[in-house]
Amino acid sequence: MPLLGSSPMIILIILSFAIIVFLFIYYSKKQIIIRTLKKIPFTRIGNIQTNRLTKTTGKAQAIEEPLIAPYSKRNCVFYTIKIEQDKGDDEGSSWETLVYEEKIQSFFIEKDSDLIMINPTQNPKNYKSYLVVDKKVTSGTFNDASPKFESILKQYDIESTGLFGFNKTLRYTEAIIELGEEITVAGIAEWKNLDKPIPGYSYSKIAALISNQKQKLIITDLPKEKVSKTS
Numbered sequence: 001m002p003l004l005g006s007s008p009m010i011i012l013i014i015l016s017f018a019i020i021v022f023l024f025i026y027y028s029k030k031q032i033i034i035r036t037l038k039k040i041p042f043t044r045i046g047n048i049q050t051n052r053l054t055k056t057t058g059k060a061q062a063i064e065e066p067l068i069a070p071y072s073k074r075n076c077v078f079y080t081i082k083i084e085q086d087k088g089d090d091e092g093s094s095w096e097t098l099v100y101e102e103k104i105q106s107f108f109i110e111k112d113s114d115l116i117m118i119n120p121t122q123n124p125k126n127y128k129s130y131l132v133v134d135k136k137v138t139s140g141t142f143n144d145a146s147p148k149f150e151s152i153l154k155q156y157d158i159e160s161t162g163l164f165g166f167n168k169t170l171r172y173t174e175a176i177i178e179l180g181e182e183i184t185v186a187g188i189a190e191w192k193n194l195d196k197p198i199p200g201y202s203y204s205k206i207a208a209l210i211s212n213q214k215q216k217l218i219i220t221d222l223p224k225e226k227v228s229k230t231s
Helices: 002-026 029-038 147-155
Strands: 053-062 075-086 095-104 107-111 114-118 127-130 133-139 170-178 182-193 205-210 217-220
Touching (some): 029 127, 029 182, 114 182, 147 170
Parallel strands (some): 114 205
Antiparallel strands (some): 053 107, 053 182, 075 095, 075 170, 107 114, 133 170, 182 205, 182 217
């Protein structure tokens, strides 16, 4: 009988937990970007119209010397890394961010021999983004940091061991947009005059996606089908 009497409370707890999980997922950066991009139709680069909110997809190409991702050493136009340490106790994990680094540069999107220029800036930040994590590395009590991981940690003045030489529980995540990777970008469209020619591009103007006071650029390497407009 006491078990039956407590069942409404159990149901309420389960329901509350389910609502919290749903809200956490619904309002995550990934889901917000997916919902936003799904509302914008895809436009071919050659068909964009000035001052229109536009979404396009294609392969990322460098405008200048590309960035190099810290761990994977791949050429890219955008990367984020995070190094965290588990500061939890017997009751559970509690991850503290030791390093968060984000670097991005101007780049092209290429599709069917057409190019569109993307000019993100970090200060002030004129874009929103979600990148799929490409690399995860961990170390812990019975898992020594690899020489490659040690090299990254030293780069950011982090020791892999703590008191009495015990390994710290650390994790590293890296997400990048590498050269040639298919990505989706949305922004306000415009056509720009070229100050100097681009090898392999024979036109005097080039399409560009920019931000304004009301609309930031949106950049993601999620699969195209995930950000396609639903019918």
